Amino acid sequence: MSVAIVVDRLSYSYPSPVPGRDATWVLQEVSLSVEEGEFVSIMGPTGVGKTTLCLALNGIVPQSTGGRIKGEVHIYGLNTKLQPVADLAQLVGIVFQDAETQLFNMSVEAEIAFGLESLGKPAEEIAERVDWAMALVGMSGFKDRSPFQLSGGQKQRVAIASILAMTPKILVLDEPTANLDPLGKAEVFSVVRELRQKRGMTIIMIEHESEHIVEFSDRVIVLNNGRVELEGRPASIFSQVDHMRKIGLDVPQVSEMAHRHNQKYQTHFAFTQLDETYQALVSRLDGK
Amino acid sequence: MESNGLAHEVGDMCLEATDLWFAYEEGPSVLKGISLEIKVGDFVALIGQNGSGKTTLAKHFNGLLRPSRGRVLLYGEDNREHPVAHLARTVGYVFQNPDHQIFSATTREEIAFGPRNIGLEESEVQQRTEQALEYFDLTAYADHQPAILGFGLRRKVSIAAVYAMRTDVLILDEPTAGLDWKSTHELMQRIVALHRTGHTIILITHDMRLVAEYAPRCLVLRDGNILADDDTREIFRQADLLRETHIELPQICRLARRLEPFNPGRNILTVAEFLEGYGNLAERMR
Numbered sequence: 094m095s096v097a098i099v100v101d102r103l104s105y106s107y108p109s110p111v112p113g114r115d116a117t118w119v120l121q122e123v124s125l126s127v128e129e130g131e132f133v134s135i136m137g138p139t140g141v142g143k144t145t146l147c148l149a150l151n152g153i154v155p156q157s158t159g160g161r162i163k164g165e166v167h168i169y170g171l172n173t174k175l176q177p178v179a180d181l182a183q184l185v186g187i188v189f190q191d192a193e194t195q196l197f198n199m200s201v202e203a204e205i206a207f208g209l210e211s212l213g214k215p216a217e218e219i220a221e222r223v224d225w226a227m228a229l230v231g232m233s234g235f236k237d238r239s240p241f242q243l244s245g246g247q248k249q250r251v252a253i254a255s256i257l258a259m260t261p262k263i264l265v266l267d268e269p270t271a272n273l274d275p276l277g278k279a280e281v282f283s284v285v286r287e288l289r290q291k292r293g294m295t296i297i298m299i300e301h302e303s304e305h306i307v308e309f310s311d312r313v314i315v316l317n318n319g320r321v322e323l324e325g326r327p328a329s330i331f332s333q334v335d336h337m338r339k340i341g342l343d344v345p346q347v348s349e350m351a352h353r354h355n356q357k358y359q360t361h362f363a364f365t366q367l368d369e370t371y372q373a374l375v376s377r378l379d380g381k
Numbered sequence: 382m383e384s385n386g387l388a389h390e391v392g393d394m395c396l397e398a399t400d401l402w403f404a405y406e407e408g409p410s411v412l413k414g415i416s417l418e419i420k421v422g423d424f425v426a427l428i429g430q431n432g433s434g435k436t437t438l439a440k441h442f443n444g445l446l447r448p449s450r451g452r453v454l455l456y457g458e459d460n461r462e463h464p465v466a467h468l469a470r471t472v473g474y475v476f477q478n479p480d481h482q483i484f485s486a487t488t489r490e491e492i493a494f495g496p497r498n499i500g501l502e503e504s505e506v507q508q509r510t511e512q513a514l515e516y517f518d519l520t521a522y523a524d525h526q527p528a529i530l531g532f533g534l535r536r537k538v539s540i541a542a543v544y545a546m547r548t549d550v551l552i553l554d555e556p557t558a559g560l561d562w563k564s565t566h567e568l569m570q571r572i573v574a575l576h577r578t579g580h581t582i583i584l585i586t587h588d589m590r591l592v593a594e595y596a597p598r599c600l601v602l603r604d605g606n607i608l609a610d611d612d613t614r615e616i617f618r619q620a621d622l623l624r625e626t627h628i629e630l631p632q633i634c635r636l637a638r639r640l641e642p643f644n645p646g647r648n649i650l651t652v653a654e655f656l657e658g659y660g661n662l663a664e665r666m667r
């Protein structure tokens with residue numbers, strides 16, 4: 094296995110939002126590494142720097158944002174401080190948190206084709222990939238619509254499709270399901286997992302949806318106060334209910350149930366998935 | 382919490398839509414004959430798949446959109462008779478995308494705009510603004526330009542700005558999308574407190590856990606029609622309806638449903654109800 098991403102003691106602060114005052118460090122010595130083909134979920138409270146970390150992966154931070162930076166980020170060995178953002182974009186595709194700012198073309202089709210065109214793909218392949226990506230996000234009927242005349246969730250779907258179409262080696266998704274309906278959320282998680290399995294793509298996904306994270310991702314990284322506070326397999330992260338709640342984060346409902354049950358009855362349940370919880374209970378509960 | 386001195390009694394008719402149709406410009410109809418009643422003091426969740434028409438419907442309640450056919454009455458008066466600015470005093474709407482709402486140079490000004498615009502005394506404007514900053518953990522960002530804050534903070538600014546107006550009716554369009562667990566539940570506590578003092582709440586959300594926990598009534602939209610309008614508990618009981626609209630019940634509901642043989646007759650909605658209904662699981666285990 095090769096290493097896709099290395100973040101080495103990364104500290105970053107934006108240019109000060111209030112003139113005359115020094116901005117605080119958003120990220121403080123964040124270190125992590127991600128293997129090729131891994132599916133890593135990143136969680137953290139509002140404003141902790143999740144988006145900032147993602148933008149550092151393709152060089153937007155600090156190349157476009159300015160500010161102060163310490164430490165380094167390497168993508169397949171390339172230093173993102175030095176490599177042109179346009180080159181990094183071929184390796185790292187980012188679905189931005191505010192989908193709407195990503196959209197600017199006249200039609201959904203043109204929107205999804207845009208990235209492929211800039212990669213210089215032949216027309217036939219572009220058409221094929223556009224259809225493929227639209228189907229993945231359930232937007233096949235919307236080719237000719239203006240991306241601005243869509244519902245919030247539909248816009249988010251188009252934004253996801255436009256990056257999926259490019260099949261980048263590293264796919265970064267910044268809260269991609271925030272505006273999706275329940276079926277859409279589940280579909281995005283499973284599409285992403287499939288891409289990882291079939292194409293060996295590396296997935297970095299910022300999410301709050303703990304119940305899907307447990308089911309789909311290999312590893313969870315929890316940011317708090319500018320640092321990596323927890324890191325591990327989803328089941329081990331979500332068993333730490335008190336800790337997650339203290340940071341202000343979500344856990345699956347079965348984890349919360351187990352935790353509250355333990356507190357009330359001095360038991361030692363640790364559940365993180367529905368099936369596992371059901372199996373554990375159904376096999377041992379007395380019929381009544 | 383002090384109330385706004387609401388002009389209407391709980392239980393009076395608040396919003397009434399009759400055979401409401403709407404199409405965007407030359408497009409097809411996206412609302413197709415919607416009729417509904419919302420009473421003063423209701424707490425209603427508006428749910429449905431992406432593109433089903435939730436935002437479009439909500440924008441008819443405060444006059445941002447005008448029906449192609451049919452009508453919307455607010456306290457018995459046709460919305461068409463009032464300009465948006467007037468309706469905005471009564472019906473507050475938090476946009477699904479905070480960037481469609483935010484325009485001020487500082488967070489403090491953004492929040493003060495609404496209360497000032499509805500003609501409140503300056504001292505009251507300031508008091509409400511500082512309170513909203515505090516309630517939504519925004520005091521540290523009061524002097525920042527809201528448009529460049531992180532997404533979750535922008536979301537909170539957009540909510541705080543409408544909250545500070547204390548309109549009789551409050552419509553929140555996906556208010557928790559992009560918020561962490563703590564911010565989500567703190568927000569919901571503020572909304573519950575408003576609801577207790579007689580405000581009418583309409584919550585648009587894809588988070589069925591919030592629906593189960595907070596909204597006693599649920600309106601299900603599908604393709605521009607109202608598919609169901611009932612108590613949330615009743616809606617969550619209807620397996621066919623849920624399947625048809627691809628609504629997935631909260632995880633704890635799904636667990637309770639599968640374990641039903643061990644605790645029949647309970648239609649559990651929340652973790653608290655699960656723990657209450659099943660009691661000490663360990664004692665009942667072999």
Ligand SMILES: Nc1ncnc2c1ncn2[C@@H]1O[C@H](COP(=O)(O)OP(=O)(O)OP(=O)(O)O)[C@@H](O)[C@H]1O
Pocket residue numbers: 107108109110119137138139140141142143144145146158190529530531532533534559
């Ligand atoms: N362009 C910018 N200029 C100045 N400060 C910024 C900018 N973008 C973000 N910030 C600030 O940096 C901090 C981290 O923001 P970031 O968006 O990375 O957090 P996040 O964890 O993604 O938050 P959210 O959960 O709200 O998406 C926040 O305090 C935010 O207000």
Ligand SMILES: Nc1ncnc2c1ncn2[C@@H]1O[C@H](COP(=O)(O)OP(=O)(O)OP(=O)(O)O)[C@@H](O)[C@H]1O
Pocket residue numbers: 241242243244245246247272274405408411429430431432433434435436437438477
């Ligand atoms: N500005 C617009 N111009 C044309 N059509 C639009 C516009 N906005 C929305 N639509 C269409 O109207 C329908 C209803 O959209 P609406 O935004 O009300 O859905 P929604 O239920 O709020 O969805 P979501 O859960 O994605 O926010 C959708 O089919 C959408 O494509």
Ligand SMILES: [Mg+2]
Pocket residue numbers: 143144145190267531532533
């Ligand atoms: Mg973010």
Ligand SMILES: [Mg+2]
Pocket residue numbers: 244245246435436437477554
């Ligand atoms: Mg909407």
